[in-house]
Amino acid sequence: MKIVKIGAQQDSAFNFLNKTELLKLKTKAMRSGVWFKALQRIDRVLIDLTIKVADTVRSPKLAKSILSLARKLESVMESGFSRVCREIGLPLAQKLSIVAQKLGNTSAKSWATDSAFAIYLAAMHFSGSKIFGSN
Secondary structure (H helix, E strand, O other): OOOOOOOOOHHHHHHHOEHHHHHHHHHHHHHOOOHHHHOOHHHHHHHHHHHHHOOEOOOHHHHHHHHHHHHHHHHHHOOHHHHHHHHHHHHHHHHHHHHHHHOOOHHHHHHHHOHHHHHHHHHHHHOOOHHHOOO
């Protein structure tokens, strides 16, 4: 589930904030065991009441609060390797892309957003390869 930001993308954010999507998020969080661990009671109550009372969220303040909680749940539910790919693999891919472009490789521009390359780099980093200065 992709979570969008409040602001310029406010219409698409409000599309996410409907009863069905909130129920999906709650169910996913409960099944993964993070619903009670990641959220305080007041946060759980806010989501539960929003599900019970509103079909869609129209208040910008409520939307901002719900999206903040949804981001928190999504980050906690993210697997460890996915986090490594996002936090380590993608920045490495971007740096290598810039270096390769400076050396004249014009096709290296696509490396910065290539998810398979980022996964490979994260796996290499995770395994402790000396290529990236680990160990």
